[in-house]
Structure formats: C-alpha cells, structure tokens
Amino acid sequence: MQVHDVDLRLLRIFVAIVECGGLSAAESRLNIGRSTISSHLSDLEVRLGIKLCKRGRSGFELTEPGRITYQASLELLQQCEAFATTVASSKDELAGRATISVIDTMVSDPRCGVARAISALRAKSDKIQFEINVCEAREVETSVVNGRSLVGLGVSRHQLRGLEYQPLHNEVNYLYCGVGHPLYDCDASETDSLLAEAEVISSNYTRDKESRNDGLNYQNSAVAYHDEGIAHLILSGQFIGYLPEHYASYWVDKGVFKPILPTKYNYQIPVMLISSKSSASSPLATALIEEIKRCHHHQ
Known part of the structure; x- marks a missing residue:
C-alpha cells in the first residue's frame, strides 16, 4: 500500500495506544477523546485490511498482525524522524524530536542536567520537540534500544549490546522508616531487635537482596516498582x-x-547516560548527549 500523511498520523495514534496499553489510557497522551481514538484505530484497520487488536471488556490485546504492525510502525516513524533530522542538519540547524527516557525521581536530584540541557537546546533552536518518558530502569534501556528514545538516564546491572553507557554520578540510597514505625523513635539498644522484625519493601528496581545482601526481612508483604510507590x-x-x-x-x-x-544500611548505584551506538551520527542525538554531559558537570 502507498503510505500517505494520513497513514503516518494513524500509525502514530496506533503506537500511542499500544504504548499506553489501551484506548482509554491513550486519551491524555493524544489529547483526544476515546471515541475519536477508536474511530482512528478502525480507520487504520480498514486501510491495512487487518485486525490490529482485540478490545472490549476483557481488555486491550494486540493480535499477531497488530504486533508486527506495531514494530513496523516504530521503524517507519523512526525513519521519518531520521529523515527530518538529516534534512535539518544539511541546513545547519537542529530539528526533530528529542526523546528522553528517565528513571523516576531524577527531577529531585540537583545533579541531574536534563532540564538545563533542554533549556540550552531550546536556546539553539526552536524547531526541536521535546518528549520525556518516566519509566522503570529496564524500560529506559529498551526504549533506547528500539529507538523510542534518543537517550536515557538510568541504572543498569547488565549492560545491553548496542548501547553506550557513560557514568554521570553515583546515587546514594539509604534505608528509611516513617513516623509511626517502631524504629522511628526507638532507643539505640532496641534498633537491632526491631530491625529483625521490620518488614522491608521489595522492589525489582534496585534488585533488592541480590544487590544489597543486607540480611533484612524481605517478606514480599510490601512491593513497589518506583520510588514514589516506596515512599x-x-x-x-x-x-x-x-x-x-x-x-x-x-x-x-x-x-x-x-x-x-x-x-551500615546504604548502597550506591551509578546513574548512566545511555545512548544507542547506531544513532551516534544523528546531529540531534549528538547535541542532546553533549548538552546533558556538559550541564551535568557544570551544575
């Protein structure tokens, strides 16, 4: 089939639906109503002649043709972005979509240079669109691998092939209790016995006991996948x-x-600037990486 402008718009909507996990969840990202999103999805299915997903009371689920179309859509849209960026670079201007994936709560770290890098790039060009995705540590890497993001800021235990990892700083983590917990106002002599009984929040984000080996009481009675959930x-x-x-x-x-x-109860995680080796030649990716590094080191 011939690909027209309307098809690119429909494919972008389809990608958003998949990444949000359904039509209702995609409303805020797309800033259009559910019925309109549903209509656009139906139009795309008619254009392609295939059923892309199952939707109903049982929830949202991609069909096999839908899964293949999603992957192909990502590749096509990335090529469109690369085309726009290449044309812009031929005119010695920065343009395109600067997509950044970060782990949660980075915004509260004064060492994080993302905001300053965005400001610096906007001063150089008003033809850059910025998009920031906050996600789990592993998603930051996969987002860069599949081209969804130009760069990522996150942590990594097992570095993925095809990615560049540049250490930015070490994030220090401590063990906390809140008001109302027996450990909050206890005498020093009671700390060890109360710690033995205290239930510790499990989180795959920091790999828990595998990374800390702290001998504490992990019962899986409290689980969170983001810092905000732990808080x-x-x-x-x-x-x-x-x-x-x-x-x-x-x-x-x-x-x-x-x-x-x-x-005694602390550990450090190196925060990395993660980029794809294959996108290193993109002028926008290069400028974004350089600005984040520069702004990070000049706080």
Missing part, C-alpha cells in the same frame, strides 16, 4: 525501605522520614 509505603508507618537520598530528603527535612543506621 507511599514508608509513609504508612508500617514498612521500611530504601530510597535515594535526594528524593527522601523532602520528608527527612519535614521530620517525617528518618534514615536507619545510615553508615
């Missing part, structure tokens, strides 16, 4: 958990959180 659980006064110092300091300063034996 909610600590605020309940029922659980203890690890958080980055820069993020937890908001509650520490208010007297709501307290680090537990910080010299």
